[in-house]
Amino acid sequence: xxxxxxxxxxxxxxxxxxxxxxxxxxxxxxxxxxxxxxxxxxxxxxxxxxxxxxxxxxxxxxxxxxxxxxxxxxxxxxxxxxxxxxxxxxxxxxxxxxxxxxxxxxxxxxxxxxxxxxxxxxxxxxxxxxxxxxxxxxxxxxxxxxxxxxxxxxxxxxxxxxxxxxxxxxxxxxxxxxxxxxxxxxxxxxxxxxxxxxxxxxxxxxxxxxxxxxxxxxxxxxxxxxxxxxxxxxxxxxxxxxxxxxxxxxxxxxxxxxxxxxxxxxxxxxxxxxxxxxxxxxxxxxxxxxxxxxxxxxxxxxxxxxxxxxxxxxxxxxxxxxxxxxxxxxxxxxxxxxxxxxxxxxxxxxxxxxxxxxxxxxxxxxxxxxxxxxxxxxxxxxxxxxxxxxxxxxxxxxxxxxxxxxxxxxxxxxxxxxxxxxxxxxxxxxxxxxxxxxxxxxxxxxxxxxxxxxxxxxxxxxxxxxxxxxxxxxxxxxxxxxxxxxxxxxxxxxxxxxxxxxxxxxxxxxxx
DNA sequence: TTCCGACAGTGGGGTCGCAAT
DNA sequence: ATTGCGACCCCACTATCGGAA
Numbered sequence: 001x002x003x004x005x006x007x008x009x010x011x012x013x014x015x016x017x018x019x020x021x022x023x024x025x026x027x028x029x030x031x032x033x034x035x036x037x038x039x040x041x042x043x044x045x046x047x048x049x050x051x052x053x054x055x056x057x058x059x060x061x062x063x064x065x066x067x068x069x070x071x072x073x074x075x076x077x078x079x080x081x082x083x084x085x086x087x088x089x090x091x092x093x094x095x096x097x098x099x100x101x102x103x104x105x106x107x108x109x110x111x112x113x114x115x116x117x118x119x120x121x122x123x124x125x126x127x128x129x130x131x132x133x134x135x136x137x138x139x140x141x142x143x144x145x146x147x148x149x150x151x152x153x154x155x156x157x158x159x160x161x162x163x164x165x166x167x168x169x170x171x172x173x174x175x176x177x178x179x180x181x182x183x184x185x186x187x188x189x190x191x192x193x194x195x196x197x198x199x200x201x202x203x204x205x206x207x208x209x210x211x212x213x214x215x216x217x218x219x220x221x222x223x224x225x226x227x228x229x230x231x232x233x234x235x236x237x238x239x240x241x242x243x244x245x246x247x248x249x250x251x252x253x254x255x256x257x258x259x260x261x262x263x264x265x266x267x268x269x270x271x272x273x274x275x276x277x278x279x280x281x282x283x284x285x286x287x288x289x290x291x292x293x294x295x296x297x298x299x300x301x302x303x304x305x306x307x308x309x310x311x312x313x314x315x316x317x318x319x320x321x322x323x324x325x326x327x328x329x330x331x332x333x334x335x336x337x338x339x340x341x342x343x344x345x346x347x348x349x350x351x352x353x354x355x356x357x358x359x360x361x362x363x364x365x366x367x368x369x370x371x372x373x374x375x376x377x378x379x380x381x382x383x384x385x386x387x388x389x390x391x392x393x394x395x396x397x398x399x400x401x402x403x404x405x406x407x408x409x410x411x412x413x414x415x416x417x418x419x420x421x422x423x424x425x426x427x428x429x430x431x432x433x434x435x436x437x438x439x440x441x442x443x444x445x446x447x448x449x450x451x452x453x454x455x456x457x458x459x460x461x462x463x464x465x466x467x468x469x470x471x472x473x474x475x476x477x478x479x480x481x482x483x484x485x486x487x488x489x490x491x492x493x494x495x496x497x498x499x500x501x502x503x504x505x506x507x508x509x510x511x512x
Numbered sequence: 513t514t515c516c517g518a519c520a521g522t523g524g525g526g527t528c529g530c531a532a533t
Numbered sequence: 534a535t536t537g538c539g540a541c542c543c544c545a546c547t548a549t550c551g552g553a554a
Contacts, residue, residue, distance in 0.1 A: 019519080019550055055530090057539055094531060094538090123521095127549095131519060191545075214542065231541075273526060276542055280528045376517080399521065400548090407523070426523050427545050466544085469525075479525065482544055 001037045003078050003108070004071030005029070006044055007115035013045075014126040019135075022128045026136030035167055040079045042162040046133040047124035050079065050159060054086045056120045060098050065105040067113050078104065078116070125399055130158055137162055143170035151176040153185045153371035156232045178308045180221045180253050183228040185371035187257075187300075189361050189378035195345045198362040198379040199336055205362045206314065207345045208333040210380055211297055212272045212358040213261030214279045218296065220246045221253050238285055242296050251324045253305055257369075258298035258331070268356040271510075273469060299331040302369060314377075315365040336362070349381065356509070358382055358466075384464050385506070387412070387480075387498045388489055390419050391459040394441050395452035397426070397434070404434040405441050405452060410463060410483065412476070413499040419457050420476045420500050427484035428464070437488070457494055462486040468507040476500045478510060 009029050013022045026045055033041045043050045085100045101120070105113055118124035128136075134152060138145035143165060151161045154176045164172035178184065192198035199205065215230040216239075225243040227236045236243065242260060262270040262278055269275075274292055281288035301309055301321040309317045321330065332352070336345040349360045359382030367377030389410040397406030407426040411419030429437070437459075444455035464486050471479035504511055 017549075053540060055539065059538065089530090091531075125521075127520060129520065212543085229542075233541075272543065277527050280526095280540095280542070283529070397522075399523095401522065424524060425545095428547080430547065464545090471525075473525080481525075483524070484545055 001033055001041065001075045002071055003073040003075050003112055003115075006041065006075065007109075007111045010045065010115050010118075010124060010126050011111065013128050014124075017127070019132065022126075022132055023135040023139055026128065026133060027139035030136055030140040030162070030166065033166065035163075037075050038163050038166050039159050040075050042133060042137070042159055044075070044119060045128070045136075046130045046158060047118070047122070047126065047128070048130075049082060049119055051082060051086045053122075054082060054097075054120070055093075056085065056097060056101060058121060060094070060101060061117060061120060063098075063102070065102055065113070067105075067110040068107055069109065071109050071112060073107055073112060123399075133158060133162075137165060141165050141170055143173060147173050149371075154178055154182075156183045156185055178255070178303050178310060180255055180303060181219050181224070181226060183217055183219070183226075183232040183234075184255075184302065185232070186215060186217060186230055187369050187371055187378060189380040190376045192362070192379040192381050195349055195360065195362070195381050196339075196342055198381055199338055199342055199345050202362055202364045202377070202379065203338040204365050205336055205338075206318070206333050206365060207336050207348045208299055208331045208361050208363065209352045209355075209357050210359040210361045210382065211259045211261045211331070212269060213259040213275045213294075213297075216242065216258055216260045216296065217302075218242065218246050218256045218258065218298075219254075220249070220251070223247070235279065238279060238282055238288075239294060240285065240289060241293060245296050245329065249324055251304055253303070254324060255302040255304075256298045256321070256325070257300035257302060258296050260294045260296055262292045262294045271469065296329060297331050298325050298329055299333075300369065301325075310369045312368065313366045314363055314369075317369065335365075353383065382466060384466065386462055386464050386486060387503065388460050388492055388496065389422065389463050390457045390494045390497045391437075391441065391455060391461055392419055392421055392457055393452060393454040394437070395424075401426075401434060403438075405438040406434065407452070408437075408461065408485070410461070410480070411457060411497075412503055413494070413497050415499070415501070417495075419494075419497075421474055422476060422500075422503075423471075423474060423479040423483055425463065425480075425483040425485060427482075429485050433485070433488070460489040460492040460494060460497055462489050468503065468510045470510060476504070478504065478507075 009025055013025050081104045085097050088096045134148050135145055138148045151173045152158050155161050217228040219226045225246045227242055229235055262275040264270055278288055278292040278294055301317050304320050334348045352360055361378055361380045364377040391408050392411045393409040394405035395407040397404045407424050409421055409424050411421050414420050441455050445453045447454045463483050465480040466482040468478050469481050
């Protein structure tokens with residue numbers, strides 16, 4: 001299949017807003033793909049490369065290349081060339097990768113270049129990613145979409161499912177079963193604004209501590225233990241103490257879901273930054289493990305001793321978990337019977353926060369284990385802090401925010417009346433707010449830059465955030481975690497904005 | 513007809529590791 | 534030795550479509 005066809009279909013998908021039409025366009029293309037093209041076409045039209053990331057970013061793509069006049073590239077040729085790019089390593093590799101990418105771009109027409117650019121930077125912006133590719137695949141093959149989704153969850157790979165499905169038809173889906181050693185897409189939680197809201201929605205539920213660590217899926221088959229992250233990356237080699245912990249459990253074959261977190265000598269959580277740094281360390285694991293040991297904390301069992309537990313209600317999965325995993329290695333929890341036990345749930349949240357954790361996750365006891373964002377049977381609740389900060393600058397937005405000032409630079413007051421930047425945010429704005437702030441900030445401009453504008457520090461905005469973390473980037477030595485706009489405070493003057501000092505006082509754990 | 517679940521988009525900060533300087 | 538860059542962790546929120554109620 002010609003690569004130009006994919007580029008054209010991607011453009012058509014981007015041009016329509018109707019999901020049904022996007023799905024139909026994808027399905028038509030999938031039907032026409034030859035068997036060998038499928039493993040390439042599927043990820044491409046889901047906006048990804050089958051090779052994953054290739055170490056190519058905006059920097060390497062910034063040099064324009066004259067496009068070819070006629071489309072000659074095939075899908076398989078593009079794939080082969082990108083595989084070659086990914087294989088380059090060692091000294092001078094940046095230049096070599098740049099050269100290979102340049103050659104590929106030179107062989108591509110303008111339309112093909114645009115699509116390639118999107119694939120390489122991960123910004124195809126066609127309004128269709130994995131989920132719509134699944135829908136398209138279902139439509140192309142006549143398989144029920146729910147069955148395809150489940151197979152993708154079990155395979156942990158859309159590509160593998162697509163290949164089997166297009167080669168052998170819907171019956172191929174039966175081949176995808178939960179297998180120890182093969183990671184599955186993890187179940188995710190939605191947010192709720194309060195324990196009361198969550199309890200109301202879920203009825204009978206477990207209330208579990210939400211630990212601020214890294215999600216981990218642990219597979220054990222006899223002596224073989226494998227560890228996977230939320231995106232199914234294999235991190236077995238980085239966390240030897242988790243392998244040891246899994247081998248100590250009295251079960252030969254299982255898949256467990258949990259969190260890995262660094263705790264101090266009192267059992268209180270160390271900062272997320274410390275846990276993330278540890279889990280990210282690959283080179284000198286022994287030293288990292290000595291300095292920041294981590295602990296597994298399990299909350300679900302997907303498979304134990306050959307029994308697939310995914311479709312069991314959470315209550316039963318947890319019974320199995322509790323028989324296999326001793327209490328210190330399980331997440332702390334309580335049960336709540338809907339509204340009647342609201343006080344129980346709220347007390348548990350308060351206790352969790354006192355113990356230094358992030359919040360709670362409430363889980364319906366009757367819900368099966370489902371991947372992705374489908375189903376709101378897990379609801380997380382975290383406390384939210386707010387501040388009144390001053391807008392110091394704003395950056396021009398991209399994509400649907402092109403032409404709007406989007407990303408705000410936020411400052412808190414210093415004792416001398418100046419402002420210390422605490423971070424940025426682009427979250428929480430409605431379209432109306434984007435329009436309004438673009439106009440309002442334009443009146444306050446003191447300097448225009450390539451990326452946006454700096455403004456007179458006069459506009460006060462209420463910002464919600466999850467907590468404070470250390471920063472080497474910002475002058476106060478701290479930055480806000482997950483900052484988002486709540487509303488503008490035109491009733492407040494910059495002199496009434498919150499101070500750096502008050503912020504630090506409110507989060508003593510960060511500076512201690 | 514209205515409501516709501518699911519999706520995509522829009523980017524935030526940090527850390528690690530590699531390559532370039 | 535330091536710096537720049539990309540990958541991958543954590544993530545909130547809004548707009549929109551389309552099926553459910």
